[in-house]
Amino acid sequence: MADLAAAPPRAEPGWSIGWGDAGPFLALAALIAIGFLVNPDFLSANNIANVVTRSAFIAIIAIGATFVISSGGLDLSVGSMAAFITGVMILFMNWVAPSVGTAAIPLGMAVALVTGIACGLMNGAIVTLGRIEPFIATLGTMGIFRALITYMSDGGTVAIDRSLRDAYRPVYFGDVLGVPIPILVSLAVALVAAYVLYRTRYGRRCVAVGANEDVARYSGISVARVRTMAFVIQGACVAIAAICYVPRLGAATPTTGLLWELQVITAVVIGGTALRGGRGRIWGTVAGAVILEFIANLMVLSDFVSEYLVAAVQGVIIIIAMLIQRMSKR
Amino acid sequence: MLRKTLIASGVTAALLAAGPALAAEKKIIAVSIPAADHGWTAGVVYHANAAAKEINKAFPDIEVIVKTSPSASAQVSAIEDLSATRKLDALVILPHSSEELTTPVKAIKDKGSFITVVDRGLNDPKIQDLYVAGDNIAVGFNTAKFLVEKMGGKGNLVVLRGIPTVIDDERIKGFQDGIKGSDLKILDIQYANWNSDEAFKLMQDYLAKYPQIDAVWANDDDMLLGVLEAIKQSGRKEIKFALGGNGMKEIIAKVMAGDAVTPVETPYPPSMIKTAIYLTAAHFAGHAPVRGSFKLDAPLITKANAAEYYFPDSPF
Numbered sequence: 022m023a024d025l026a027a028a029p030p031r032a033e034p035g036w037s038i039g040w041g042d043a044g045p046f047l048a049l050a051a052l053i054a055i056g057f058l059v060n061p062d063f064l065s066a067n068n069i070a071n072v073v074t075r076s077a078f079i080a081i082i083a084i085g086a087t088f089v090i091s092s093g094g095l096d097l098s099v100g101s102m103a104a105f106i107t108g109v110m111i112l113f114m115n116w117v118a119p120s121v122g123t124a125a126i127p128l129g130m131a132v133a134l135v136t137g138i139a140c141g142l143m144n145g146a147i148v149t150l151g152r153i154e155p156f157i158a159t160l161g162t163m164g165i166f167r168a169l170i171t172y173m174s175d176g177g178t179v180a181i182d183r184s185l186r187d188a189y190r191p192v193y194f195g196d197v198l199g200v201p202i203p204i205l206v207s208l209a210v211a212l213v214a215a216y217v218l219y220r221t222r223y224g225r226r227c228v229a230v231g232a233n234e235d236v237a238r239y240s241g242i243s244v245a246r247v248r249t250m251a252f253v254i255q256g257a258c259v260a261i262a263a264i265c266y267v268p269r270l271g272a273a274t275p276t277t278g279l280l281w282e283l284q285v286i287t288a289v290v291i292g293g294t295a296l297r298g299g300r301g302r303i304w305g306t307v308a309g310a311v312i313l314e315f316i317a318n319l320m321v322l323s324d325f326v327s328e329y330l331v332a333a334v335q336g337v338i339i340i341i342a343m344l345i346q347r348m349s350k351r
Numbered sequence: 352m353l354r355k356t357l358i359a360s361g362v363t364a365a366l367l368a369a370g371p372a373l374a375a376e377k378k379i380i381a382v383s384i385p386a387a388d389h390g391w392t393a394g395v396v397y398h399a400n401a402a403a404k405e406i407n408k409a410f411p412d413i414e415v416i417v418k419t420s421p422s423a424s425a426q427v428s429a430i431e432d433l434s435a436t437r438k439l440d441a442l443v444i445l446p447h448s449s450e451e452l453t454t455p456v457k458a459i460k461d462k463g464s465f466i467t468v469v470d471r472g473l474n475d476p477k478i479q480d481l482y483v484a485g486d487n488i489a490v491g492f493n494t495a496k497f498l499v500e501k502m503g504g505k506g507n508l509v510v511l512r513g514i515p516t517v518i519d520d521e522r523i524k525g526f527q528d529g530i531k532g533s534d535l536k537i538l539d540i541q542y543a544n545w546n547s548d549e550a551f552k553l554m555q556d557y558l559a560k561y562p563q564i565d566a567v568w569a570n571d572d573d574m575l576l577g578v579l580e581a582i583k584q585s586g587r588k589e590i591k592f593a594l595g596g597n598g599m600k601e602i603i604a605k606v607m608a609g610d611a612v613t614p615v616e617t618p619y620p621p622s623m624i625k626t627a628i629y630l631t632a633a634h635f636a637g638h639a640p641v642r643g644s645f646k647l648d649a650p651l652i653t654k655a656n657a658a659e660y661y662f663p664d665s666p667f
Contacts, residue, residue: 060560062559062560065559067559067585068556068559071555071556071559075552075555171387171388174393174666175387175393175396175397175666176386176387176388176389176390176392176393176396176666177387177390177393177394177665177666177667178390178601178666180601194584269548269551269580270547270548270551270576270577270580272547272576274389274390274547274573275387275388275389276388276389276545276546276547276573277548279546317552318552318556318559321539321541321553321556321557321560322556322559322560328512328540328541328542329515331541331542
């Protein structure tokens, strides 16, 4: 353990971004340049603010996923979990709103966080105590969370109480000095996460477990505890994303968060985190999430892609972004 | 020991078989529908259960059983199980997919059941005794006609379409036919998969791309919710109309309240399952001839007739 902490052979990324990790940012810059050439409106302040704000949910969840994936795990349940937490939060707020008024909002946020942490703990416990492959364990909980939100909504919509709607709206639509709040939230989450992953003992253990489980165990690291903690961090991040998501449309439905898990994993991998573990890049992940949202935005702003082929072009761009990322590492 | 068990199960089977026989006079109507996985199917489940309750109460000689299935293969199993355990006098089915359900439904027809098909047709229309459906082309066409009239035949439109399916294609085709000959111009048309979140993003992008949008049509109300939120955020005032389709209660409520941007709605109501169950019950209880096709119109819902389409207790 001590030797792990002391060993400095590989340069840790730290706060400054090393040239070798510039891949996702180069891809992002290339994409922005292409976007501007395709349609100058792409760089309008409004459009950039919209798109980066939209990417906040995926970015926040993907930051949590960076911990899970770099520790050698995988969480497929995040999209369903986001929908489930959203549902629980809205139902709770609607329940207490008549007695406490708008104080229901901070209470709801607390409930969301607790729910997220509990969901993460459950995923972690199934994987570590139950010794089940993360892929299968979280595939199971993915179904459970999705069914629960469908059940809570009778297949329809769980909508937030009208009295809370306007009070809560600014959390998605508001801004501080012109910067939309969801962007500030995701920056804050990324700062904390970067500190934890790069500067604390837990962060180093997380990566060590992902790099080589056996070596980590022989070094005295409790692999189960580290992995479980990663899932708990993931749960908390999903909850934070849900808190920012609720005020956008003010409702949860059985299709909320559908396929987010794939976007999240894509963002993490584009960002330079190794899918098999042992390497985590928080700021790369954030760039990855922004890249994905920019691609979707660009598809609409450009005129030369048929609506039927949008998904194919998106796929190609993601692969090219990965290639840029890979080549810059050499 | 083994023998004893066999005898016991034989007795149980006999008792089970006697059950339906005792109530031989009762006509059984089985209703097989998709499970609630989004707003519209949730509405179908709600109205099917409501119809079952009302008919079971009103007609003691009829028993309506509702079964929901999450997928086409589960639906095949469900109707096979239903017909294996009881004699079905009628089957009312809203098929998950036409291809997979055609043969299993035919097998039930061959046993002598009255078959009512709802919304999505089977591949062989000869199987059905009664067909109840909405009019997807009219959903698009009537919306288009409203826009042409109210906008004086000219203006810039953006359109959000759903998931690539026949339903979506028909609505879009109806809309395009409706604006033909006018100077209404569709600036853009993209898929948003009948999802509010995707519609929100797409509308933000439309607003960034086009400085002048006179009207928006989302071919489903879930998407319209996202569209309205994006317009509200942008603060843009030039958009005169934002219309949807399907008859979601939140949107109908807007129409009833006389909303300026969403003054009308076109129905493709999930309550059509109720129409189908009642017509099927009429075949047995009222001795009324019902064989044929019943196509529900998609008339414009305005403030005047909105109450007819408003179901505040339904999830949709």
